[in-house]
Amino acid sequence: MADIGKRGGMDAYDEGSNPRHEPPDEPEPAAIDSHPPDDRAAPAGLSPDERAAGAAPPPNHPAPPQYDSAHSPPNGIAALSLRYQIAVALALAVVTVAACVHLGMMFLHVAPSNTVTKQHGQAIDEWVYPEFEQNWKLFAPNPLQQNIAVQVRAEVRATDGGIRTTRWYDLSALDGAAIDGNLLPSHTEQNALRRAWDFYVGTHDNENRPDGLRGALSERYLRRLVVLRLDREQAGGQGAVVQQVKVRSRTTNVPPPQWSTEKVSDKPAFRELPWWPVTEADRAAGTRDTRTEAGAQ
Amino acid sequence: MSSDDRTGTLESASRLDRKLARGISRVTGAALGPYQTAVIRIGFAATWLVFLLREFPHRRDMYGPDGPWSWDLAQQLIADNRAFTALMWSDSLIWFEIVYVLAVLSSALLMLGWRTRAMSVLFMIGVLSLxxxxxxxxDGGDNVIHLMAIYLVFTRCGQVWSLDERRERRGREARARGERSGPDRVGPALWGVLGFLLAAATLAGKVDGGFLGGWLTFFWGLWAAQGLWWLVSHRARTAEPRIFLDVLANLLHNAALFMIMAEACLIYATAGWYKIQGSRWQDGTAVYYPLHLDYFSPWPALAELLTANGTLVMLVTYGTVVVQVAFPFTLFNRRVKNVLLAAMITEHAVIAVVLGLPFFSLAMIAADAVFLPSSFLRRLGRWAARARVRLFSRGSRPTIPGPRKGDQRTPEKAEHPHVGFTA
Known part of the structure; x- marks a missing residue:
């Protein structure tokens, strides 16, 4: 689904079903301009301090649990005068309503498109975004069944001034190798490139035309990411400077299990992007460019 | 209507009344689930802490101003989605390092339960900022922590297993022995420093307003509430204002705890119900596939072994869906719930290793822990205390950090009725 780029990214690794982009969901409302809704979750804006909260004068040895709350010292509303009791009732009403509304909003946000979300989608999005966005379609409706590798080659200017085109670097394979045998894979290996590619695919059509701001952002992000990775791989040899990059994806089906009689094609499918010129703005900290060399460390 | 009938009606009405009254006094009289909220506080804070430490070498690539997702790119996206992040306050590398270190510190201190109220807010700021x-x-693990960090701010999650609780207990013990303990200076000082920083950020125009004042109202409200709390507990002439604030705090805590539980249910329900629609979950092969994705198979040989038997894969596939779909409903039956809970925690522990998703799994286990029975958590606490005593055998006293406040108010069986305490 067009996880047009936000939180979770769970959708990214759980994405999918046989055809990618399968869920015929509504257009993703990712970029809704909204106010931080959190204040609404905090009607009383009050969050007190338990260190001072010794409301119940307790025994000072580990007492066995007493299961009789009725006999604990009066510390609830029972101990309050009518004026305070009314205030408590008011607070109770506000907190209850806020909690119920919030829960309803969360439910509608994760529920499939339905009558209510179609009618009040805007209001729900304004409540949910940006801080309560979530996506729990964990490996659902179907787990991803393809390995999508992002590969890149570059045109570099070598130290002798010559222009050369490098081989394809399979950055995903490098990620995979880094993850192999790793108890604590880093997000930089597991998520960065994978989700950058998802972001790109989700914000571009099949002719690689961006869909506005997010499309443009995804291009620059992907470019900065692959240039950094190429430089770390010393693409083009020591001291060579990347001038242009060309990115492609290689999608292969996961072979069906041995016990299954299913057949799927084992031919990879490629999606190739045009050559992208690399400017100074595309060199992140840690790339080989002379300008950033010093700032990197 | 016979008088008998009338009496019957009156009786049932008053029974309802009594039930309602008991419900209200429950949600206002105590911050429920002290052990559960403590264990999720420790769980989420520890997960985020270990994550930050693990990613320390990569921090600049991930969140730094000149990483691949540069400050400039983030600026454009955030201008669009208005998300909160202190990292956009400045594009300097120093500021980034400060925020990262503060995120590490606040998660460590929240885990230990030192000045829990303040740390929960700083923890949330760290999580959201990064x-x-x-x-x-x-990924999904970050998403869980993101949501829970917000909810944790509203819970009184330091009632047990925290340095706050220990300090409180020692103070009480000292007073009981007739010793005079000096006033707490750290709390007011921390409050002052945070107020100063918040004022600076506000004056610099860094904190967003928005609906009802947005984040400005939120942060200043929290800060003012802390001040009010201190004032009332130190200066008020009658007990009433203090009890009133305590009741409000309990209300918020209980609502937030309810949201945390509901959120966990939403996660499982969504994950389960969407799976039912998938052909692979129907034909019983779904579990095979993630194990054969290059990005999620750190142990290919193990994955091969685990998926060698088709029937076994089908059983796990169906089992996963059944457990996820069923979980929210089992909350009404303590025993079934506990069995499913054990199954889910086990599955997440397996996922951590087999799919190479340790932080996602840790976060999910922390979320699951909110449903653990108090009796089990107390036993866990005793084991931990004993282990600590054995570890530091010179340690002066083998007291169990068993907070009585919770003991007193959290009857064993109070643990599953939480589900319905919207009151």
Whole structure:
């Protein structure tokens, strides 16, 4: 689904079903301009301090649990005068309503498109975004069944001034190798490139035309990411400077299990992007460019 | 209507009344689930802490101003989605390092329960700042922590297993022995420093307003509430204002705890119900596939072994869906719930290793822990205390950090009725 780029990214690794982009969901409302809704979750804006909260004068040895709350010292509303009791009732009403509304909003946000979300989608999005966005379609409706590798080659200017085109670097394979045998894979290996590619695919059509701001952002992000990775791989040899990059994806089906009689094609499918010129703005900290060399460390 | 009938009606009405009254006094009289909220506080804080330490060498690539997702790119996206992140306050590397270190410190201190109220807010700021800065870096684990960090701010999650509780207990013990303990200076000082920083950020125009004042109202409200709390507990002439604030705090805590539980249910329900629609979950092969994705198979040989038997894969596939779909409903039956809970925690522990998703799994286990029975958690606490005593055998006293406040108010069986305490 067009996880047009936000939180979770769970959708990214759980994405999918046989055809990618399968869920015929509504257009993703990712970029809704909204106010931080959190204040609404905090009607009383009050969050007190338990260190001072010794409301119940307790025994000072580990007492066995007493299961009789009725006999604990009066510390609830029972101990309050009518004026305070009314205030408590008011607070109770506000907190209850806020909690119920919030829960309803969360439910509608994760529920499939339905009558209510179609009618009040805007209001729900304004409540949910940006801080309560979530996506729990964990490996659902179907787990991803393809390995999508992002590969890149570059045109570099070598130290002798010559222009050369490098081989394809399979950055995903490098990620995979880094993850192999790793108890604590880093997000930089597991998520960065994978989700950058998802972001790109989700914000571009099949002719690689961006869909506005997010499309443009995804291009620059992907470019900065692959240039950094190429430089770390010393693409083009020591001291060579990347001038242009060309990115492609290689999608292969996961072979069906041995016990299954299913057949799927084992031919990879490629999606190739045009050559992208690399400017100074595309060199992140840690790339080989002379300008950033010093700032990197 | 016979008088008998009338009496019957009156009786049932008053029974309802009594039930309602008991419900209200429950949600206002105590912050429920002290052990559960403590264990999720420790769980989420520890997960985020270990994550930050693990990613320490990569921090600049992930969230730094000149990483691949540069400050400039983030700026454009955030201008669009208005997410909160202190990292956009400045594009300097120093500021980034400060925020990262503060995120590490606040998670460590929240885990230990030192000045829990303040730390829960700083923890949330750290989580939101880093995650919102680079939204394309995270996965479901980050998403869980993001949500829970917000909810934790409203819970009184330091009632047990915290340094706050220990300090409180020692103070009480000292007073009981007739010793005079000096006033707490650290609390007011921390409050002052945070107020100063908040004022600076506000004056610099860094904190967003928005609906009802947005984040400005939120942060200043929290800060003012702390001040009011201190004032009332130190200066008020009658007990009433203090009890009133305590009741409000309990209300908020209980609502937030309810949201945390509901959120966990939403996660499982969504994950389960969407799976039912998938052909692979129907034909019983779904579990095979993630294990054969290059990005999620750190142990290919193990994955091969685990998926060698088709029937076994089908059983796990069906079992996963059944457990996820069923879980929210089992909350009404304590025993079934506990069995499913054990199954889910086990599955997440397996996922951590087999799919190479340790932080996602840790976060999910922390979320699951909110449903653990108090009796089990107390036993866990005793084991931990004993282990600690044995570890530091010179340790002066083998007291169990068993907070009585919770003991007193959290009857064993109070643990599953939480589900319905919207009152």
């Amino acid at each position: 995650q919102n800065r680079s939204v394309f870096m995270g």
